[in-house]
Amino acid sequence: GESVGLHLPTLSVQEGDNSIINCAYSNSASDYFIWYKQESGKGPQFIIDIRSNMDKRQGQRVTVLLNKTVKHLSLQIAATQPGDSAVYFCAEIAFSGGYNKLIFGAGTRLAVHP
Amino acid sequence: GAGVSQTPSNKVTEKGKYVELRCDPISGHTALYWYRQSLGQGPEFLIYFQGTGAADDSGLPNDRFFAVRPEGSVSTLKIQRTERGDSAVYLCASSLFARTDTQYFGPGTRLTVL
Incomplete structure (x- = not known):
């Protein structure tokens, strides 16, 4: 079936470093993607x-x-700050019936250390 | 506030009981969505409303789950004969129009079935 997933479940970075969160999707027909942050x-x-x-x-x-x-898509966060600590999800839009049906991956936890 | 609100924030119930979860969307938003999020997972689509009608309820797991939006604003998700497996965070989101890119999420209701 169609799915959106993430390569790394947990990412730890030092404050001030750049972060890269990755996501793979399987539906080549998808044409729209969103990154969400969840605290x-x-x-x-x-x-x-x-x-x-x-x-x-x-x-x-x-x-x-x-x-x-x-x-594949990725989210890059420059100069990562403690407030960036959260779980990050990529979501794939499957247009069906004229609305946006979000399909989420499992998420990556970003931990920012001082 | 101006965002999506959900009540209660936490609900603890016993197996077999009936529960109602409420969602107040952003004022003026015509589209409303319910999602369910299990621990460590991304949200999973349950049902979508356009105005007062349920345009797609394909994500509802079984007939114990039902949702209404009688006046096209507030929505209630109803779960009958709750089971321990229903324990999760139930998220509500709204968007201005059905094909609007951005869905704005509420804080969720954490349901625990003992």
Whole structure:
């Protein structure tokens, strides 16, 4: 079946370093992807999105890269801060019936150490 | 506040009991979604509302689960004859239009079935 998954369940980084979180997807027909950040006890928070007609998109301290050839995307966080500690999910959009049905992966926990 | 709100934040019940979980979407959002998140996993789609009607309930696990949105705003997820396996965080999200890119999530309701 279709799935979105992550390579690394836990990532530990030092404050100030750059972080890279990876995600693989299996549905080559998917054309839209979102990264969410989820802190303990909170719901997922939108970070950044990318469409399949793009290879790269930048936000504030974050960059998402999409490689359609190998069906892989990554989230890069520059100058990682303690407040970045959370679980990060990539989500794949499966357009069906005219709405956005999010398919999430299992998530990667990012731990930022001072 | 301006975000999605959910009540209660925590619900503990006994096996076999009936529970209701409430979601207040962002004002003006026509689309509303329910997801279920088990520990260490990404959210899984349950049901989607467009206005008052359930446009897709394909994610509901069985007929013990039911959701309503009678006036097109607040939604209630109802679970009958709860089982221990129903224990999870139930997340609600809303978006302005059905094909809007961003779904905004509430903080979730943590349901524990003893």
